[in-house]
Amino acid sequence: MTTRPSRLLLAAIAAASLPACGSRGDQEPLGGAASEIRVTNSGTYNLHLEESLRFNPIQPGADPARGRALFGLAADADTEDKTQAIFDGPSLAFGGTVVSNQRTCFTCHRGLVVELGLPAPPLSASVGLDDALFTGLHGDxxxxxxxxxxxxxxxxxxxxxxxxxxxxAEDDPFRRVFFWRKSIRLVNLAFSNGFLHDARARTMFETDRGAVFSHTQESDRRFDDLFTVQDGNDLEAFQFSQLSDPRLAALRDPSDPMFRALARDPFYTVAVATHAEKRGKKVFERSCMTCHNVPNVFNNLSNVEALGNGETDVKNPVFGPSVTRTFNIGVSERNRHGLRFSHHAGGGAFEPIVLPLVDEDGVIVPFEVTKDVGLAATTGRLEDVGRFKVPQLRRLARNAPYFHDNSAMSIEEVVDYFNSDSYNDSKDGRRFPIRLTRGQRADLIAFLKVL
Incomplete structure (x- = not known):
């Protein structure tokens, strides 16, 4: 086991409570003295989460320039350079030689022009069919x-x-269960607590190593010895350096002169000019900051120290429980694209996947997977079906399509979804309802477009 230093602890210091919509009795506001940590307990919904500004640190000795090379990104930050980015070769863990399908991290995170994500579909309109994104398809x-x-x-x-x-075992339903999800845009990843759409990964080491295993070769065999702790540290350092606004870096360092300003004023780095944008900011404060409450970044603040003292267990083969607050807002249940979630058994045959999920009373419930089950796929908890983490919202206008399944093509569609029965009748929509007038809708859209 390699021991990592404790995560950077940044106590929340905002003077006033953040506004919230609906009943919010399960969460303390961001506030209090610099040394204070607010603890959230709400039954088993999300246990022992703290409202504290703290994020995974960049490790001592990490080299972001080498991390960029391992990522497969050229110095121009928009084209691919595979020179150091292919993970292949002899592997004792694999039991032979790993042959790469030539995919790199860049394959699914294609430069800063698309916020380190994928371009808008159809992908073949901007990515050649001879690209590893397509030729390596069966890796996924x-x-x-x-x-x-x-x-x-x-x-x-x-x-x-x-x-x-x-x-x-290979036929275990938890081994077979799968999702169809978008490639996360990595700008402002430095402010995440829990990684991937459902926050199932606790650290970037888990996240990056899992991506290397799953996207670059077709088998289910691991090759841990080809992905070192130093590789993970360097990749993390590069990824955490990609910020939408350089001033945001101060949120990771309480000794920075800008830290207090950013923590006290959630909109310090947001330039609003028009009357509509200013009104939209007030709508956002009332209707959105219940969940999007990290100041100046606008993802979710709730978190718990990911691995106790910050250790990276390189031998750990599984994902741990979520280390941030997750929500079910009904997007999975809607399944707008009509995605299939049954197991392909070959020859055109499909079999249902039935997960034995545990309910709040400890009873095992057979759950047939007909939608993206979210966090439940790794926790095995019925309570976690359809739960996902809260995404950051900076440069939102550049991040379409939206939601984990790319089911909203515009900011207007996103706002309309949260103003619809699909959201308000969802598990967490009932807890935090949103009802906007036509004017509030227009103002909120104007504000979101300048984030």
């Missing part, structure tokens, strides 16, 4: 007949979250 899809269509037309990648958990 593994023969799934929906793989090419979902990738090209919807920009969705197939993920099996327990694929490399060798403690489970």
């Amino acid at each position: 899809a593994q023969g799934d007949p929906d793989g090419l269509r979902n990738l090209d037309e919807l920009a969705l990648v197939k993920y099996r979250p327990n694929r490399f958990n060798l403690q489970r």
Whole structure:
């Protein structure tokens, strides 16, 4: 085991409570003295979460320039350079020689021009069919007949979250369960608590290593010895250096002169000019900051120290429980694209995947997967079905399409979703309802477009 220093602890120091909509009895506001940490306890919904500005630190000795090279990104930050970015070769863990499909991190995070994500679909309109994104398709899809269509037309990648958990048999439903999800845009990743759409990864080491395993080769065999702790540290340093606004870096350092200003004023770095934008800011404060409450970044503040003292257990084959607050807002249940979630058994045959999920009373419930089950796929908890983390909102206008399944093509569609019955009737929509007038809708859209 390699020991990492404790995560950087940044106590919240805002003078006043953040505004919130609906009933918010399960969460303390950001506030108090610099040394104070507010603790959230709300039954088993999300246990022992703290409202504290703290984020995974960049490790001593980490080299962001080497991390960029391992990522596969050229110095211009928009084109690919595979020179140091292919993970292949002899591996004792793999039991042979790993042959890469030539994919790199860049393959799904294609430069700063697209915020280190994928371009808008159809992908073949901007990415050649001879690119490793397409030629390496079966690294993800593994023969799934929906793989090419979902990738090209919807920009969705197939993920099996327990694929490399060798403690489970190949026919175990938790080994078979999968998602169709967008490639996360990595700008402002430095302010995440928990990684991936459902926050199932606790650290960037887990996140990056899992991506290397799953996207670059078709088998379910691990090759831990080809991805070192130094590789992970360097990749993390590069990824955490990609910020939408250089001033935001102060949120990670309480000794920075800008820290107090950014923590006290959630909108310090947001330039609002028109009357509509200013009114929209007030709508955002009332209706959105219940969940999007990290100052100046606008993802979710709730978190718990990811691995106790910050250790990276390089031998750990599984993902741990979420280390941030997750929500079910009904997007998965809507399944707007009509995505299939049954197991492809070959020859055009499909079999249902039935997960044995545990409810709040400890009873095992057979749950047939007909939608993206979110965090439940790794926790095994019925309570976690459809739960996802809260994304950051800076430069939102450059990040379309939206939601984990790319089911909203514009900011207008996003706002309309949160103002709809689909959201308000969802599990967390009932807890935090949003009802906007036509004028409030227009003002909120104007504000979101300048974030």
